[in-house]
Amino acid sequence: MDGEKRRPLAILACGALAREVREIAWARGWDVDLHTAPALHHLSPKRIAPDVDRRLRELEQRYERVVVVYGDCGTGGALDAVLEAHGVERTPGPHCYEMLGGRAALDALRERPGTFFLTDWLVRNWDRAVVEGLGVGRFPFLRGPYFDHVTHVRYLRHERDPALTERARAIAEFLGCPLEVVDAGLGELEGRLTDLVERPAPAP
Amino acid sequence: MVDEEIADLAQALLALDEQRAVAVARALIDGGADPQAVLQRGLADTMLEVGRRWNAGELFLPEVVAAAEIFRLCNEIVEPALIAAGGRTLGHRVVMATVKGDLHDLGKNMVGAMMKTAGFEVHDLGKDVPAERIVEAVRELEPSIVGLSSLLTTTVPEQRAVLAALEEAGLRRSVKVMVGGAPVTEEWARQIGADGFAPNAPEAVRAALALVGDERLAGA
Numbered sequence: 004m005d006g007e008k009r010r011p012l013a014i015l016a017c018g019a020l021a022r023e024v025r026e027i028a029w030a031r032g033w034d035v036d037l038h039t040a041p042a043l044h045h046l047s048p049k050r051i052a053p054d055v056d057r058r059l060r061e062l063e064q065r066y067e068r069v070v071v072v073y074g075d076c077g078t079g080g081a082l083d084a085v086l087e088a089h090g091v092e093r094t095p096g097p098h099c100y101e102m103l104g105g106r107a108a109l110d111a112l113r114e115r116p117g118t119f120f121l122t123d124w125l126v127r128n129w130d131r132a133v134v135e136g137l138g139v140g141r142f143p144f145l146r147g148p149y150f151d152h153v154t155h156v157r158y159l160r161h162e163r164d165p166a167l168t169e170r171a172r173a174i175a176e177f178l179g180c181p182l183e184v185v186d187a188g189l190g191e192l193e194g195r196l197t198d199l200v201e202r203p204a205p206a207p
Numbered sequence: 208m209v210d211e212e213i214a215d216l217a218q219a220l221l222a223l224d225e226q227r228a229v230a231v232a233r234a235l236i237d238g239g240a241d242p243q244a245v246l247q248r249g250l251a252d253t254m255l256e257v258g259r260r261w262n263a264g265e266l267f268l269p270e271v272v273a274a275a276e277i278f279r280l281c282n283e284i285v286e287p288a289l290i291a292a293g294g295r296t297l298g299h300r301v302v303m304a305t306v307k308g309d310l311h312d313l314g315k316n317m318v319g320a321m322m323k324t325a326g327f328e329v330h331d332l333g334k335d336v337p338a339e340r341i342v343e344a345v346r347e348l349e350p351s352i353v354g355l356s357s358l359l360t361t362t363v364p365e366q367r368a369v370l371a372a373l374e375e376a377g378l379r380r381s382v383k384v385m386v387g388g389a390p391v392t393e394e395w396a397r398q399i400g401a402d403g404f405a406p407n408a409p410e411a412v413r414a415a416l417a418l419v420g421d422e423r424l425a426g427a
Contacts, residue, residue, distance in 0.1 A: 046267075046268050047267075047268055048389055048390060049389075049406075074360070075360050075390070076360070077358075077359075077360050077389050077390040078390065079360070079363065079390040079391055079392040079394075079395055080392065080394065080395065081392060097360045097361055098360060098361075109361065112308070112359070112361060113308055116308050116309060116310045116335055117310055136268075136269070137268065137269055137272070138268070138269020138270070138272065138273055141269065141273075142223065142225070142269060142272075142273040142276075144225055144273075144276060144280075145269070145272055145273060145276055148272065148275075148276050148313050148316075149272075149313070152310035152311065152312075152334065
């Protein structure tokens, strides 16, 4: 690695937001490399901070700067402690539902705690993340314990793809709840990530 | 014969065979087996093994949740017999709740079931429980321990609100408070002044026993 010129910027993003981050970077013309961590870490959030730590150690050798796209994501502050140790910042927010759905998503959760959020990623990866990941396919009796509390499904839609919307509808049916589609677009994510990436570098 | 059946129950639970586990538990209880032995050796010890395998990375989330659900189903069969038989009791009450704004009770139910197994008298207030209701329950039931669960990052702060409400009601010193849930850490527990924290159900039982001064499982 010695003698190799370091690239200016890496974004380390949760895989669940990779498409959105790539779109933002492309639209804004950033000279950036996108690296992702497995979105399925959310099934065991305690894996997130150690994995991000390991990836940051590696990326810091190759980049002048690294920006992280994650919420707290159930790490209970462990992720922020890792980022602080590395001197790296992340997009603010508790989770991607809030980043995409904004304040309204938090309000929905407070007013209707049985709200279940879908994003494009979760719709695309429902089988991998839920049917296989949570074991609902192998252990059908888990459907109740996991989902009995769900009363509403809110799809924070980014891409207006009829196939995705149809799939979201099927998921809502599986959960036995009405589907509410909100065209969230990139939500708060674009502004928060842009603030981080385009913020002037601190004076040396 | 009963020993073999209890071993069979443990095996079915470990193999995550819901139907077999429930059938064997039912057969044991209907056949007059000692419910305490069924609960301890057939179910609770097996859940400790599940916890060990989870911590060692040998089991993954779906398996652990499936084991917890099978445990719950079997416990529903065993518990009435245990109560009818007088059951083992530690003489300590536990009030448990999933905090306001959070409807996830899988972990809390698991902890509650294992607390009962250990001999605690468990009063489960359910999910989405406001701080005031927890305060009321503490005033009325005078438990040794309150267990607070949160799964959502956004509801974890409610645990602090419950502690504050207990303080305000002048009840904080009369009860030990344990916190848990996926985003909850030992650091958070310390930060809000909770008395105990556990990352999983078997550890929660150990922590609870330690809090009430019973060291039976503390070193297990």
